[in-house]
Amino acid sequence: MTDALHSQSEIRRPPIPARIAASLARAGRQLADEPLGLSGFLILAVLCIVAIIAPALAPYDPNVQMLSDALQPPSLAHLAGTDEFGRDIFSRLVYGTRITIQTVLSISIIVGPVGLLIGIVSGFFGGRTDAILMRATDIVLSFPSLILALAFAAALGAGLNTAIIAISLTAWPPIARLARAEALVVRNADYVAAARLYGASSLRILLLYIAPMCVPSVIVRLTLNMAGIILTAASLGFLGLGAQPPAPEWGAMISSGRKFMLDYWWVAVMPGIAILLTSLAFNIAGDTLRDILDPRHARS
Template sequence: MSTTTLRDWLLTDTPSSRAQAAWGRRYRLWCDFRANPLAMAGLIVTVLLIAVSLLAPWLATHDPGAQNLANRLARPSAAHWLGTDELGRDIYSRVLYGGRVTLGMVVAVVVLVAPLGLAVGCIAGYVGGVADRVLMRVTDVFLAFPRLILALAFVAAIKPGVTSAIAAIALTAWPPYARLARAETMMIRSSDYIAAVRLTGAAKARIILRHVAPMCLGSLIVRVTLDMSSIILTAASLGFLGMGAQPPSPEWGAMIATARRFILDQWWVPTIPGIAIFVASLAFNLLGDGLRDVLDPKQR
């Protein structure tokens, strides 16, 4: 099938099957997204960050943990593209490997909190009554505390480390998703097609899984993408405060913490991982804004 024929098949106003209609809708969303240059920039930078993090073993020029005290705090050069830190370790290689740690934490948190928030919100919004009041009061308790402070309390109660940081951020990040899913569900549950499904005798669990939850996914995806930047900042903050990834792990926040005393004289040591955090956060924000414009019907 040629490109022109495929495009016509996707954009036809009279699809011959549900699959053709679904792919046509996805293609139209992609065309709308592609028309936003900032969103495309965010997507490209995000893909590049993920790619270079995954390919760190092949792209790194040095062992990220190898020390060379004779070459400590060296300026950027041909031998060390971004200079070296206080222990003579190559900053470029450590930033690449640090992306695996930081972005890996973000992915782990999202995988944990998105399904949890979706499940809690859909159940509370559709079932209502006592279940809604209990679930929302639990959600309110978690929302009453600042995310970083609550994450610090959880990590301190367990022990510092990547696994503890992921669990702590996940425990503090799910309430906004539950609130969003509940609001979407309360609008969906009174619609005609949900009433028709209910008349067929479908159980509540089936209605929530097959009909309500899929309708909430668009808003949830947008919220998750926008929240990734705050998750990156929280993970980096925990590392900076010594509660996240522990040295000598090349995590961006921990790298800034160990090098902050050199910011005036050897500026590149703490600045480079700071720039990495900034670029990753900005890319996810731009990507989230673009997805919101495409997936939110109120923005169209």
């Protein structure tokens, strides 16, 4: 009888590709009604394209020094001016997009699954498991993320990879807390109780019934957290603990340009504008994703 019920449910359920296509179409229609959100996604799409075609887009080699052109203001020859070594700032910003996108993707790949797994395990099993995992989460949350990232980066050594690891070690607790809250609600749902009656194992319930329901909220939270992650990565670069010279990391560019801020403003302001636009785009995109994926937050 159980097999018959499963067979009937599979017959009534649309194929997975059709469900994915329908969800994407619905999200596309909702996104079309959000001009501001659409602009955020467009900026992020442009950044990804810039990162991919950086060699074709940059007019100069980002690391070639031309001391005769040092500290030139923005012009047709150098759209964003040059730095103290005569390097074209626009070209360095273009190549720096690669570092930013790499950092964001790497941290998302680490933080998303780790936070999701810890959160759903804590919320589903409860009891001592929940207490241990949440106390560990609270300990990490009790430290300012930037200070903790600085400590990890200093301990692991300067470099882009260590900066990614350091930020990841401090960015998972909010994701875990959110996933736990979602799991506490989902674990009492009727379909989870039905799965238990059918004899589904705890692992199957976690992976096939609870985790998929928590993924949309985790994606939204990750997107909203990207602005803070970008600022933390830029702060590590500013302090010399991120990508090392001559890599065109935006935080390191601001650090090198702060000495010329009064007379040659473009050296520090141009990478600052890049960080501002990228962070703003992630905030707008995350807010729009929340409205699309969670109707409780829909705008009136």
